[in-house]
Every structure is written in C-alpha cells, then in structure tokens.
Amino acid sequence: MANDTSAVSDALSPHSQSVADPFTPPADSSLWRKNFLLGAATASYQIEGAVNEDGRLPSIWDTFSATPGKVLAGDTGEVACDHYHRWEADVDLLAGLGFEGYRLSIAWPRVMDAAGAPNRKGIDFYKRVLARLKEKGITTSVTLYHWDLPQHLEDRGGWLNRDTAYRFADYADLMSRELAGSVDAWATLNEPWCSAFLGYGNGHHAPGLADTRYATQAMHHLLLAHGLAVPVLRANDPASQKGIVANIGRGTANSGSAADQRAAHLFEVQHNAWILDPLLKGSYPRDLFELWPGTEPLVLDGDMQTIAAPLDFLGINYYFRTNVASDGAHGFRDVPLEGVERTQMGWEVYPDGLRDLLTGFKATYANLPPIYITENGMASDDKVIDGHVEDSQRISFLKRHLAAVDQAIKAGVEIRGYFLWSLMDNFEWAFGYERRFGVVHVDYATQKRTIKRSAELVSKFLKERKARSE
Template sequence: MQYTFPEGFWWGSASSAAQSEGAANVGGKAPTIWDHWFETEPHRFHGQVGPANTSTFYERYREDIALMEQIGHNSFRTSISWARLLPDGHTVNQEAVDFYNKVIDELLAKGIKPFIGLFHFDMPMYWQEQGGWESRETVAAFAKYAELCFKLFGDRVACWMTFNEPVVVVEGGYLYDFHYPNQMDFKRAAQVAYHMMLAHSLAVKCYRALSLPGQIGIVLNLTPSYPRSSHPADLKASFIADLFFNRAFLDPAVKGVYPQELIDILREHDQMPVVQSGDGELLAAGKIDLLGINYYQPRRVKARMTAINPGTPFLPDWFFENYEMPGRKMNPYRGWEIYERGIYDILINLRDNYGNIPSYISENGMGVEGEHRFIGEDGQVKDDYRIDFIRGHLQWIHTAIAEGSNCRGYHLWTFIDNWSWMNAYKNRYGFISLDLDSQKRTVKKSGEWFADVSRNNGF
C-alpha cells in the first residue's frame, strides 16, 4: 500500500540544547542543574559521561544542518539554553545570541523550518537556587526570558514551543528521583507542575502581545492509559492515570482550565498547589496554537491489588498499578513496549475531545544499546529495526489523518545519537551515528530511508 501524506507535511527530527550543544563551560554559558548534578554525583550517569560531552552541535552546527538537508529534513526542533542566553539570570550573553542567530539562519538557508523550544529540562542553576519552579520568581523570570527570545529570533522562527514534557520535570525531580533536585514530595511536585503551566501561559501571553506572525505551543509526552480490562475498577485506574500524567498538562494547554476531577483528588488528599487571584484568567490566556506530541510507549494499568500504607508519601501510584500485557511487543534495550496504534489513539482523542487542535509528532523513536553490532562492511549502521519502528507509527498516523486528524508532521527523536540525561549514550536514537571519541558522523540506513520518505512525502 502507498502511504502519501498531506502537502507541506513536516519531516524532520528533534533534539535539545542540553543534549546536543556540548560546550557546557564555553561561550559564556552558566551551569544548569545537569552540569551541577553531574559535578556532584557523576556515578549516577551511565559511563560517567556528562553534559559537556555531547554531539558538539555548538561547534559543528553547519556540518549537522548539512546532514539534515542530506537526509530530507524540511523541519527540525531544538531548544535555546536559558543558561547560555542569560547566564546570570538577567544579562544577555551576546555570544549566545550570535550562535542561535547563526543556527536559525543556517537552517533557513537549507530550507529547514526551525521549531524552537524555550525549556527542555535544563533549569539554570542560578534560578534553581532561587527555588526553581517552586518559586513564582522563576515563573516571572521565564516570561522575561521568553519575551527576549521572541524579540531576538521571532522574525525568523515561526514555531515556538514553551516547554518540552513538563510532566517529566515533575516526575523526575519531585516524585521518582531521576532528575535533579531528586525529591519525593507530591505537594511540591504539584506546585512545580502548576507553576510551569503559569510560566507557559505568561510566555504565550507575551508572544501574542508582540503580534508575531508565527505559532506558539507546547510539547507534551502523551502516554495513553490503557486499562487491563473493562472492569469498573480497572477503568477508574486508567482514568486517574490519564488525569495525572496527560490531562494535568493537556487540558490547561488546550482548553485553558484544569480537569475538575484532578482538582477534586488533590483537594481530597490535601495536595493542592498555592493558587493566587488572577491565575485562572492567566491560564485561559495560555491556550496554544499548535501541540507537539511525544509518543514512545503506552501506559497499561490496573486497579491496585494491594492496599496503600497511608503513612507512605502520597503518589499517583496510590490509585493504580502498572500492568504488563502478555504478548506485548518490546524494545528490549530500553525496556519499553512498542505499540504503534497508541499514536493513532492520541490523535483521535485530540480530534474528538480537544477541538482537533493542530498538532505534530514532535518525538517518537527507538533507543538501542550496542548499535555497533549492526554495522555493515561499509561502516554503516543497518538499523532496519528503526525503519520498521518508524514505518509502523507512520502507518497509524496516516490512518488518523485519513480519519480527520489535524496532524501536520513527524519528527524522530533524534537527528544524531545524543546525550540522554542519566542514560548518557547508553541507548542510541539517531538517524546519524556518532563516534563519541572522534565525533565522526555517519548516516545510518534509517537516515537514507527517511530521506526517500521525505522527498516522496510518503512510502
């Protein structure tokens, strides 16, 4: 069967400043929470590889953008480093302005539409020490940073994303200890989540006030919550999981309000964030133009089979347990289920329940450990498994579009094998293989395949 996508479909990939730039202590950049955490606890990072040792995009952006053009990209998402642009929180770093101007101009010169994010997990240590997202001061600072970015680059950047996966900041930093500051405190987590959505809304408000011609949105990792069975207890478990991990960000971003069911649960368990007068109007002003969807795996849940000790910390897990579906297809390297239809279910949910908001797949990808095992005699990684993964998801995206979904594009995570937080370079995701020692770039088989897909607008 031939799968042809709508004219103007965005074909490309995604990365972030912290994961690709390197130059952590170069060009006037100040430390982020990742620089600080790696300095204090390097043993928590795979192979003890930190954020200074990434794919050196800061020095090699021209080479990398030429490779993007070679493999058929017409769009690319990355982010600006807040700590690079405003290293002391207030003073503009001209070296950073020059760098981002050159990146944006180079992308445009190659016919690649830049999608620029403002925050991708990389809180400047300066603001973390002031309380991070627990503080309203950081919220106000983010709005000023966003406005600066819009004024500096908004004449050429037509697609802005305020946050990437805000729920991961909440889960990792304040619930499950896989991001700094490594807390387990739901009430603080709720405050962080709330303040991030206020910061998002302030940024959207700033963007609208400047009357720029582009679009502004947010990137959310939407993970469908599938119940084990149709039993009411399992259905309730999946409903609550969806509330915590999807709708807590999706509803305010698209509808401008929080789900009442979530508010009721937080009030019942005394976990509500501090809310100030005027917040409701601000959230309503933060409704987006465009939604980025990151999808990797489904969430399968069931009603709890064991009781909760009320003396333990309050967590979303009080309401459900994870369920491993027998016979599921797995990516054994990442430990994640591969369920291509999930991407269709997300798009149809947006069509039916969120006004069919314009959207695009901002991340989807397959991390594989030890890809050197698949290098052919010609030195190329023969990643047919990645081609199969992408093809399977694109087929379901195509089906959703045929059924009325307003999906505008597909970006793989990621362009080149990049640094992935605590996992560093354990799993490789890129269209381009990276030799970390020599920094040599080599197009994988999937990159060549994707070039054909993009140029044919289908397969």
C-alpha cells in the same frame, strides 16, 4: 561506500539500494501531502556540549549529572555531540538527508547571565544556526525550555518558586526579540510532565526532588510560565506560530474489571489531562487529586486564564503505552505485559496508542489546536559494522507510527507534521550515552557521524515526495 557525513550529498548508498524498501508509506497515505511537514528533533543539553564556554552558566542538568549515581555510567552533557562546535556540518547533514523541518531548543543558561542580561555570544550562536537553517530552506521550530533550567534559579527554588515563571517570561521576551523573523514556530516548554513529575515528584531527573506536592506545584508554575510567555511571543514575533509540547502516554487496563478500568483512566489523567486540561479547559482535572489527595497547588486569581492562552499548535510527543491495574486503593500499578515488542529502553512498541490518544483528544477538547508530532522514535543498541548501521527495528517502528498518524488524520484529527526523535544519538538524560535514539550514529570518542539505514530510507522517501510535488 562508508555512509558517513562526507557522503551526505548521496545519502542512499549502493548497499541500501540493493535491499527492498520497507519504509515508504502506501500511495493513499496522508504523508505524501506536500504541506505535511517532516522533520527531525534535538535538544540543547543533549547535543551541544561546551558547557563552560562563551559565558554559559551551569544548568540543573550539569549539577545533576555531576552527582554520583544520578546518571548511568556517570555520563554528563559536558561534551555530548559537540554540536556547539560542529553545528554547521550537522545542519548540512540534516539538509542533505532532505528533512524539511528542524526542532531545536535554546539553552537558557547560554543566553542570559544571572542578572537577566543578554549573553551576546550565546545568542549569536543560535542566530547563526537559524540563519543557516533558513539558507537551506528548513522550517525552524524552537523550544525555549527543554529542561536545562539555570542552576542559579534552582538555587532560589526552581519551579517551586513562582518567581521562576516570571523569569521565564523575561527569557521568552529576550529570545523572541533577538530571533524574530528566523523562527517559524515557538514552543514554550517541552514535556512539563517530565519537568514536574520526574524532576520534583520522583527525583529521577534534575533537580532530583521527590514529593508529589512538589510536582503539582512545579507543574502549576511551569504552565503559568507558558501562559505568561505566549502574549510576549505574539507581541515580539507575530508571524510565527506559538505552542507548547506535551508528552502523552496511553494507559490500558490489565483486565475488564471496574477497578482496573478506573486505574487506566487515572493513569491517563495524571499523564495527559494534568497538562491538557489547564491548557484547553482552564482547570485541573478533579480526578488528579483523587489520585494524589492533598496535593492541590497554590493557584492565584487569574492564573488559569493565563495558562489557557489560545495556542496556534499543540506539540505531541509519544513513545509507548503502560498497562496498569488497580493498586487496591485509589491509584494504579504498572503490570508489564509479556511477549510484546520492546525497545532498548524497555518501552513497549505500541503504535495504536498514538492513534487512540489523538482521536480521543479530538473528542475531548472542542478547541484542540492543530497538532504536530514533535517527538516519536526509539532507542536501540546500534553498532557501526563495515561503515553501516542496520537499525531494522527503528525502520519498522517509524513506519508503523507514521501509519498511526495517517489513521488519526483520516479520522479527522488535524495533524500538520511529524518530527522524529532524534536526528542523532545523544545524551539520553539519566541513561547517559548507552541508549541511542538517533537516525544518525555518533561515535562519542571521535564525534564521527554515520548515517543509519533508517535515515537512508527516510531520506529516500523525502526526496521522492519532493520530486512528486515539483
């Protein structure tokens, strides 16, 4: 059979059953626990499309992707996966595969006008999506900010403007009042490192500014926005969990020299501690400003206490490691390793990095909250051949990273769930549509969804685990 969405009711084809299962975890794995949540994740700008419909305002990614040379092949999110119109079938696909949780984000420009008033059509869209997810028994994890800042706020300075943090709190207030009771977990921000550094530090992402001083100030305002939003979310939707999602990176030294070891430490300071220290210690790491001297942000009285608001969970996104050496001054330089496995993105496949970071965080932060792996996955150049997509590297990638999660759990880290990235192929930011992260293939010309081999095997495991627990 052709395993497209018409066959979701039986996600495992005869073709897949004839091949030995290379995915199912061993019997002693923590992943068999009934209360370990397994889900899939997406983000609004990457899948929704419909950028000009029902009152949605322009975002910084609409502007950035329309700027020549910013996105590979000139791709934009104008149509993406057309999820705005196909959401019912996509939710049915998610449920048919057996996923227990779904992480989605809300498009800020879709739910508020420039004056901050509610856009009812946009809000109602998310109400319908969440209601259907609940009907299917799927745990809902909602991210308020997955990079699509309204352009009118960027025109007033974006995350360099402290006022944006207060506008974010207004947005969090509106959405948590409108969606109270339909969201199991709220995440304020997705990957503030990317928003701050890629958006304002090196210009690779929207809005495309490039100054390290901008990056540190943008980060401060992003984290302030998070801290301002948490008590609002607690007041409006007390039954839900509240947290934030950080992308983490493993840095390893190119040699045993003290200089290279210091370089690896500084890599992890700027990639991990820059975010986690303010959240969990109430201060920025001093070493950050050794790396970037003279870039200290403007911090007002009370800001750090606001940022360090207690969390119910910490979302962790992990993809690869970076091997570094000293740059001969006070920083580091990348030294790519030869002969290692890499993905379509050119990222090294390094599951041990996830385990090592998680156990390291447990040792570093006495108040480390429960963790969800909110993104983990890989891009590959997937093709549909005779109705099937064989993505063997992804199957191996997922199995090995889930094994690393299991190792961290057995080492004492409280990890409550795992969301693979991503449910379906989508707009991969500056790389457009060339890089495919989904476990479901999307033909962008026809919008046909085709279940990949990885999705078949994950589905098989999910259904077997459910059957065991009944």
